[in-house]
Amino acid sequence: MTSAAAALPLDRSPLQRLSSALYLRPALLTFLLLTPPLLWLGVIYLGSLFTLLAHSFFALDEFSGVMVREFSLATWKEFFGNPANWDVVIRSALMAIAVTLAAALIAFPIAYYMVRYAGLRMKAVLYLGVMLPLWSSYLVRVYAWKLILAKEGIVSWFANTLHLGWLLDLVLDIPEIGGPSLSTSYLGTFIVFTYIWLPFMILPVVAALERVPGSVIEASGDLGAKPGQTFRKVILPLAFPGVVAGSIFTFSLTLGDYIIPSIIGKSVPFLGETVYRLQGTAGNVPMAAAFTVVPIVIMGIYLTLAKRLGAFDAL
């Protein structure tokens, strides 16, 4: 033992000494490596977020409309007291739920085909097909949808050519979600949201399905399960965390988006638009901050539920 210690050269360079000092103190090394990113996350990211949220405890002066930097619950009182604010929250949440469900329903068969049936080349084509829209401008795609869904757009032209105009009118006559045309109704907003966020659902579901071992499915069949039973009892439970992971994306993205509802739909305000207007147009930062808390709370509840369902194992 003593001979090994004696073998260490005595006049080491400072760099070498630093290196061995750090090697002997792994905790210090971890601390040094983690401090910069943690500072970034803590100060720049979370710090500014909490500063914004803290603004919801300020209030606007009734008379001048200038923000008073004193603790006050007036903003929150106004937030909860005004039913128009609740409308915005409920409308956005319902839209996010509807879009998430639709995206899951569309994404699952596509993902299933990609994983189970598509050959190597077909798989590459499908991957490309799913990702390709993400590489083109989001705005261009939304504006294109506006033209597609317009009263004199391609969808209604198609419906009329096939003498199915009555069907489209029937759909548009549904109270609440209908309207004069697809592009000026909730239905149109819903279609475009689903289209835009669909890739974010497909990809996690593909990842989850790929982790379902083929042997398990074969074993299920060997044990006498019908295909339907295998799907319900084996594949779906194993792939479900992937669906939940995808739903986190579709849900939160729909909840916060303010561009789609401003271009397509009947001009009813959603959460993102409301924050944008309160902050940008009115200079009512406290109320905008209060509105910002809402999606955070909703997502907090959602993530807790998702964690219980094992969503984070499939990310």
Place this chain on the structure above:
Amino acid sequence: METYAFPVSGRVCARILTIAMAAAFGAGLGGAQAQGLQTVGKGEGQVDIVAWPGYIERGETDKSYDWVTEFEKKTGCKVNVKTAGTSDEMVALMNEGGFDLVTASGDASLRLIAGKRVQEVNVNLIPSYSKVDPRLQNAPWHTVEGKHYGVPYQWGYNVLAYNTKVFKKPPTSWSVVFEEQKLPDGKSNKGRVQAFDGPIYIADAALYLKSAKPALGIKDPYQLNEDQYKAALDLLRKQRKLVSRYWHDAMIQVDDFKNEGVVASSSWGFQVNLLQSEKRPIGSIVPKEGATGWADTTMLHVNAKNPNCAYMWMEHSINAKTQGDLAAWFGSVPSVPAACKGNALLGDKGCETNGYNEFDRISFWKTPTAKCADHPEKGCVPYYRWVSDYIAVLGGR
């Protein structure tokens, strides 16, 4: 979202650069002594301007519309433009600083003055100021307590655009977009009219009520007491049932006139010109109630780093040629009457077409404030409430 990029050309001629650097060193503390310029000295080599898209053109979109290149050659001041899509964006940019000038509309200018973001302009240093339209020289959106805070640039207004196939005779009142009624083609206006998607539109409703319900006693649509404000909101709630989409993006509205069966809406000359150039059956009119409008002012930042170049630009901005070219480009009205004659791009009828004679019928944008002249005791409803209430109206409350 509504910001369009009009990138400033990167072509910097070496000579200008040299002059710029020499001037920057020569000027020394010029920036620090910006307040209360007494004489216009040598240019600093550049000037930074916040402007509406399309307001400062150097011939990059269309070669014939260029009022920058010549200015740069003459003065050695390179013009850097930052475009902003909304008044609020302009106020935010000016609050950040780093700019010399801003083309502020009436709903931003008073905010900038009250927030001390802009400084008094010495109009004696701008020889052409005397040629500015007398109706604008002391306008309340840039002159406070007798002090000038800028130079009028251009003005225009919101028109009632209508489909000429549906309206054989032009509509005479804004009621076609506010009250449910049968249009001349026998069908209801429900789902076929649009309104502007911004809280300032409450003033349009108030302007209509001013003559439709004189009992309310509205004088200025930007100064509303609680009762008048409530009546305007009630009208807008009724309108919500007629409107399928509110517009805020000009190109979307153009598209809606073409593809969504919209037959009447508040609009700008810009959309009307564009639709007419495509031979669409669209006309426009200022109805009997008058209209709301905007008047823009070039204002000088309180800490402007290039005051000499800024003053030179302000002088250049109200030169008859600049004004005429800009009016032709933007569909607006010059602030200098001399611009209306002999401008090749605008034509001799241009000013009249763009609305030169409508001035008295226009209620120009102002930011509604709690303290107001019309209701000195109880005060007016301030702008931040306009915003949250308009969100509620759009949401159907």
